[in-house]
Amino acid sequence: MQDKYFAKKRIKSSLILFIIIAVTYGAIILTEFSMAKGLASIPKAIEWAFTNFLPNASSLDRLPNILDKLLETVLVSIAATTFAAMCALMFAIAGSNTTKVNNFFSTVARGFATLFRNIDIAAWSMILLFSFGQSSLTGFFALFFVSFGFLTRAFIEVIDEASNSSVEALQATGATYFTIVFQSVVPSSIAQMISWVLFVVETNIRSATLIGILTGTGIGFAFDLYYKSMNYNAASLVVIVIVFTILTIEYISNYVRRVIL
Structure with missing residues (x-):
């Protein structure tokens, strides 16, 4: 057989x-x-x-402008991730099997997470261009929607894995729903959640470069402008700055993960 x-x-x-x-x-x-x-x-x-494709003395004169665009990209990425994490936490609590209020809200929360997570960030950017045009707001919402879907799903799994035993213990003592959530679920899951948020910040800074090309903002727009004008030396400087920034943020986030986990 x-x-x-x-x-x-x-x-x-x-x-x-x-x-x-x-x-x-x-x-x-x-x-x-x-x-x-x-x-x-x-x-x-x-x-x-x-x-x-190597920086020269002339391209270094453009470094202050490149750093301004980079700062804009980093701040938009962090803001979108932070706001998405706060919204994702509420939906994750509603969607988790451990903390759900009822099956209807759980299904709705999981449905939103699946919808926003499975639409590519480039698709969100093009959809939002019709509403907000070429602006930082378009990039912010594109990053927010994808981050929200991903973090909601990640937070649901973290809550389900980390909180079962403590939730059952508090339920046995007659604790209220909000007591269980804020004294058991959130404290026991917060370290893993922060780790996921840091991961999404790293991912969003990379994605924001592509979004900038589509929306005409941030460091992506600077690269697109220099590349299309055949100023390859300045375009290479943009690439080097992006790579250095990503490596720096990854190093910081890895250090934070080692401390909190």
């Missing part, structure tokens, strides 16, 4: 592998992709990068 089961499983696995290979080969033919040409172009691409 087991031999037949494993034989069927091998056949299914082989069939799936064959389909993947066939689809990949079909995509290569349709797009006229050539691996040989791709590999051959790498040395020329590296040569071009070292020739054109």
Whole structure:
């Protein structure tokens, strides 16, 4: 019986592998992709990068403006994440199996989390452009919606994992709902929640660069402006500043995680 089961499983696995290979080969033919040409172009691409895509003295004069745009991007990302975290906490409490008021509110909370989480941030940016135009507000709401959906789902899982035993103990003593939430659920889950918030801040700063290109704001707009005007030296300086900022924030968030967890 087991031999037949494993034989069927091998056949299914082989069939799936064959389909993947066939689809990949079909995509290569349709797009006229050539691996040989791709590999051959790498040395020329590296040569071009070292020739054109490096900061020079002229591009360094633009550093103050680049840092202003960077600060705008970082602040919008942090503000959107913080506001999303506060809203996500309320929805997570309503959606968690441990703290839900009733099944209706739990389903609604989980539904909102799924909806906002599964729409890509670029799609949110384009949708919001029709309402708010090219402004920082568009970027803020795009980051907020995606962060809200992700954090709501993460907070629900944190609450369900961290609070079961303490909630049952308080319920046995006759504690009220709000006492259980604010004296058991939140304290026992706060460290993991902060960790998730820090992770989303890092992600949002990366995403905000793409959003800036779409909305004409922040550091993304600066890169887009310099790149399209063929000022590659200044564009490379923007990239270096972004990378340095992301690494710095990741280092800080990792340090905070080690302290609180």
